[in-house]
Amino acid sequence: MNDIPFDIVGFDLDGTLLDTHRDLGEAVNHALALGGFAPVPVAEVEGLIGGGAKLMLRRAIDNQGGIGDEEFRPLYKALLGYYADNNTVHTCPYPGVEEALETLASQDIRLAVVTNKFESFAAAILTQLGLADRFVTIIGGDTLGKGRAKPQPDPILEAIGRCGGGRFVFVGDSSYDMASARAANVPVIAAGYGYCDMPPHELDADAVIAGFDELIPAIKAL
Template sequence: MTDFPFAIVGFDMDGTLLDTSGDLAAAVNHALESAGRPTLPVDDIRTMIGGGARHMLAQGMARTGGCTDDELDILHHRLLDYYEAHMIVETAPYPHALAALDTLAAQGVTLAVVTNKLERYAAHILDSLGLKDRFACLIGGDTMGPGNGKPSPAPIYAMIDRCGGGRAAFVGDSIYDVKAAKAANVPVVACSFGFLDRPVADLGADAVIDGFDRLVPTLRRLGGAR
């Protein structure tokens, strides 16, 4: 038994636990090129990540001239096919992320991932990086059914239930993460190093960290631990 204030800590994946921007940008640019569109810099695509692949691609298409829903459907499939074959070329954990997970686990905290990425893709990435067994549950953008990805609180509620219940906190980098956690009445920490589409202070998180070396003390402060 420890004095750590949270029994469960959940994490977003893209832009939170893992820097996936290089591989996601490559997939977006593959789809854009296939449609005869100019490619976009990784830094531009980074701000589009967080709401799922279709939403990310729609923003890329809008940036390069727009498209119809039918065209977006076709290009979405092209993006997913490319990404499925090139998921972990550049993807890696952020600095100090694994050490933070180790510290939380040593405190008896149950860890989870809640992402808007398709569950099978998220599982493949975590497994390929040797991280899957660290987490008691993985909830993807399609796990809870249509319309129930973040910012819906449904995946946060499911995370708590699947992790056995108890006081929970969430860590993310997007407005989807913050809205989902707040709707579920769960404290949320925002990562300033993530895939931000606005200043991190404007996300409305309960706390902000500039690196994973600050996560555990920040959670202790949020939880009012002794």
């Protein structure tokens, strides 16, 4: 019996489904080194994640005094090139992710990814990890065009449409995720174990989970 009160579950990627911080950090540090900047310590990488790779690199550089757009562009291009070749060196699903996805799929719940990572990167990483075929759609920060990524509601609304409509709940770890879900008028669960840009219980989520083993009970309780 399906006792889950939703037809679709949408997920953010970085810090929600996957622990990506080491690979992202190494890509950022590759670009920083080319620009003559100091590397970001691994322990500080999570605080930069959210909003996509460009914002991540911009934050890292701004923390060291900043540079102009002309100098920034080649460093950002270098980051993307490095990450394209090295995005699943350390990246892996969080504990319990595969089991939870399997349980949801077994109850005919449609699954979607809505991330601010480029769609090509998200799809490639999920494919390499053997997870891509679990999702009806993978929507990236560039999928819908400029200005339509999270925190806008557009990617969540697009995910609902691509999944055939129905009751939707979103799971994410940042204020971008919460704002996008609120703007789309759907309930949202905070992944408190992820790269939260503020304390998880201050993210204005409908529920907070400390691990993926708590996800399905949290969904059922909404």
